[in-house]
Amino acid sequence: MSAARPPSTLSAARAVLYKELTLERRAPQTLTAMALFCASAFVIFHFALGRDEVEGALASGVLWVTLTLAALLGIGRSFVADREEGGLDGFLLAPAPRSALLIAKATTLFVFLLIVGVLAALLFSVLLLGPTPSASQWASLALLIVLADLGIALVGTLIAGIAIQTRARDLITSILALPLLIPLLIAVTKASEPLLSVGAGTLTGRWLALLGLYDLIFGLLAYALFDYLVED
Amino acid sequence: MPTTKSLYGRRLPGYAIATAIVLTAAIALAFFYAPIEADQGFSQKIFYIHVPLAIVTLGGFVFGGIFGIQYLRSGDTRHDLRSYTAIHQGLIFCIGALITGCIWAKAAWGQWWVWDEPTLVSFLIVFLLYCTYQPLRFSIEDPERQARYAAVFAVVAGVFVPVNFIAVRLASPLIHPRVLSSSGDSLPGEMRIAFYSALVGVALLFITICKYEMASKHSRAQLAALRRSLSDENDEPAAVRTAAPRIAIK
Numbered sequence: 001m002s003a004a005r006p007p008s009t010l011s012a013a014r015a016v017l018y019k020e021l022t023l024e025r026r027a028p029q030t031l032t033a034m035a036l037f038c039a040s041a042f043v044i045f046h047f048a049l050g051r052d053e054v055e056g057a058l059a060s061g062v063l064w065v066t067l068t069l070a071a072l073l074g075i076g077r078s079f080v081a082d083r084e085e086g087g088l089d090g091f092l093l094a095p096a097p098r099s100a101l102l103i104a105k106a107t108t109l110f111v112f113l114l115i116v117g118v119l120a121a122l123l124f125s126v127l128l129l130g131p132t133p134s135a136s137q138w139a140s141l142a143l144l145i146v147l148a149d150l151g152i153a154l155v156g157t158l159i160a161g162i163a164i165q166t167r168a169r170d171l172i173t174s175i176l177a178l179p180l181l182i183p184l185l186i187a188v189t190k191a192s193e194p195l196l197s198v199g200a201g202t203l204t205g206r207w208l209a210l211l212g213l214y215d216l217i218f219g220l221l222a223y224a225l226f227d228y229l230v231e232d
Numbered sequence: 233m234p235t236t237k238s239l240y241g242r243r244l245p246g247y248a249i250a251t252a253i254v255l256t257a258a259i260a261l262a263f264f265y266a267p268i269e270a271d272q273g274f275s276q277k278i279f280y281i282h283v284p285l286a287i288v289t290l291g292g293f294v295f296g297g298i299f300g301i302q303y304l305r306s307g308d309t310r311h312d313l314r315s316y317t318a319i320h321q322g323l324i325f326c327i328g329a330l331i332t333g334c335i336w337a338k339a340a341w342g343q344w345w346v347w348d349e350p351t352l353v354s355f356l357i358v359f360l361l362y363c364t365y366q367p368l369r370f371s372i373e374d375p376e377r378q379a380r381y382a383a384v385f386a387v388v389a390g391v392f393v394p395v396n397f398i399a400v401r402l403a404s405p406l407i408h409p410r411v412l413s414s415s416g417d418s419l420p421g422e423m424r425i426a427f428y429s430a431l432v433g434v435a436l437l438f439i440t441i442c443k444y445e446m447a448s449k450h451s452r453a454q455l456a457a458l459r460r461s462l463s464d465e466n467d468e469p470a471a472v473r474t475a476a477p478r479i480a481i482k
Contacts, residue, residue: 158388162381166371176368176385179361180392183399190403210399221391225384228304 009103012096016104021111023081030077031112034070038120041066042127053130059196060189063124064148067117068181071152074112076173078105078160088164092230102157102226109160110153117145131198140203141195147211148188151218155180158222161229187211241447247440255433261426269423275339280426282332284434286355289329290393292322292438293362297390300383312379313449313477315386317442319365325438326359347404354400361389369475379477453479 007015024031045062046052054062082088091101121141125133133141156177163172187210194201262280269276299315302308333352334344347353368385372378419427 162368162384165377165381166368167373168367168371172364172368172371175364176361179357179364180388182357183392183396186399186403206402210402213398214395217391217395218388221388225304225387228380228384231380 006095007100009097009100012094012100013103013107016091016101017107019087020104020108024108024112030074031115033077034073034112034116035119037070037073038066038116039123041069042120042124046128051128054128055130056197057189057193059124059129060192062128063121063196064185064189064192066124067113067120067148068152068178068185070116070120071109071113071149071156072174072177074109074116075152075156075160075177076163076170078109078157079164080169083164088230098227098230099223101230102161102222105160106153106157106222109156110149113149113152114145117149118142121145129196131196133195134200137195137201141192143203143208144188144191144195144211147208147215148184151184151211151215152181154215154219154222155184158218158226158229161226165229184211184214187214241443241450244440244443244447247436247443251433251436251440254429254436258426258430258433261429266423266426267420272340275336278332278336278339280430281434282329282336283427284431285325285329285332286351287431288434288438289322289325289355290358291435292318292325292442293358293393294390296322296386300386300390303379303383304387309379309477309480312383313446313479314442315383316369316477317445319362319386321438321442321445323359323362323365325434326355326362330355330359350397350401350404353404354397357396357400358389358393361392365389366475370473373473375478449476450479 042062045054045066049058049062079088082091159173159176159180163169163176166172187207191203191207191211195203258280262277266277266280268274296315296319299311299318303311303315330352333355337346337349337352338344345352365382365385369378369382372381
């Protein structure tokens with residue numbers, strides 16, 4: 001038997017990530033729920049707003065509110081299986097650094113959000129969006145989805161880590177996540193607005209900078225604080 | 233055996249008297265010494281209470297975060313109590329700042345709520361976030377874990393405050409009266425004296441109330457410990473679900 005060597009952060013994170021993605025592939029649960037939620041929300045918006053087509057600020061608002069609420073579903077599910085089936089205890093027994101769990105969980109959430117984001121944006125353009133975005137506008141929108149999803153994944157994993165040990169898990173997840181995500185939503189809705197309007201609207205640098213700043217700050221914060229959430 | 237050695241709130245009367253004096257003087261200065269503002273008239277007087285409340289609120293939240301870091305580093309429950317008290321009172325002062333802000337908005341712009349006003353909107357968002365502090369604590373039973381998670385929240389929320397202010401400010405045109413510019417020369421001398429004394433007064437009020445709350449929590453814990461030592465059966469106290477930090481009496 002070779003001498004046991006503790007796994008590096010990255011290899012531990014890769015193992016947990018592999019487990020998460022395999023679970024979701026074998027029994028798709030979170031992803032399907034998030035995608036279905038988006039589709040239903042668009043239908044509801046159609047009737048609630050009484051419009052066949054939306055554009056500009058309204059379109060941006062509808063798209064991002066839907067994606068944020070769908071993200072809450074993913075955040076809420078993030079640690080549930082581990083908590084119920086003892087995966088969290090298993091991870092703590094392994095001599096792996098705790099930040100590996102953060103990296104794996106945040107990456108999983110990020111991948112889910114990206115898939116749902118792309119699907120929802122396509123569905124949105126078919127169902128509700130009035131103006132047809134150009135190729136460069138689609139590219140800008142994709143960049144926004146990546147930056148926003150990164151922020152949501154980081155903050156979401158931190159919140160999921162807090163909420164999983166509480167009694168009122170679902171309540172805590174939503175009431176904590178929504179205010180924390182407001183700066184991100186301000187930036188991403190303002191940045192998407194010209195892309196979803198009639199005419200050749202482009203991205204504004206300051207919103208990208210704000211999104212980047214948000215991702216950086218909360219990424220560092222999650223990395224610094226996550227260890228305290230999985231101590232026992 | 234509980235002792236009375238660890239008496240809390242010994243300096244409380246001093247703080248209370250200082251608060252009463254400074255706050256009364258500040259109110260007197262604001263109403264009788266500071267000139268009536270030319271643009272807004274008498275309604276501008278609310279500035280002397282609204283802005284100090286807002287500044288002290290943010291200070292309370294920042295200190296809540298700092299004590300949170302200290303708790304995470306040391307595991308000393310006193311820091312948890314301080315963090316809890318600072319955020320708890322900060323939240324109450326935040327409500328005061330929001331209400332006075334609404335009144336001022338009504339007087340100055342004719343509407344109770346103005347979405348173009350970044351500082352007021354930021355305060356509402358910060359208020360919504362800190363409102364979740366008590367429910368979060370309440371939903372965790374284990375005292376040690378409750379303190380640890382609350383400290384993590386305090387740090388995250390403390391960092392969130394400036395990020396939020398940047399985001400909201402970028403998103404709205406500026407109409408908030410910039411009474412304290414970075415150059416500091418926008419406020420006439422008499423107004424500045426009244427404002428700074430009001431700021432000191434409100435800060436003293438905040439400290440006094442925090443010390444009062446901590447002293448009250450300690451004396452209640454000491455009383456409970458004394459009761460336990462006097463009672464015949466040496467049973468453990470029934471676990472009570474509470475959002476407040478548990479204090480161990482040696």
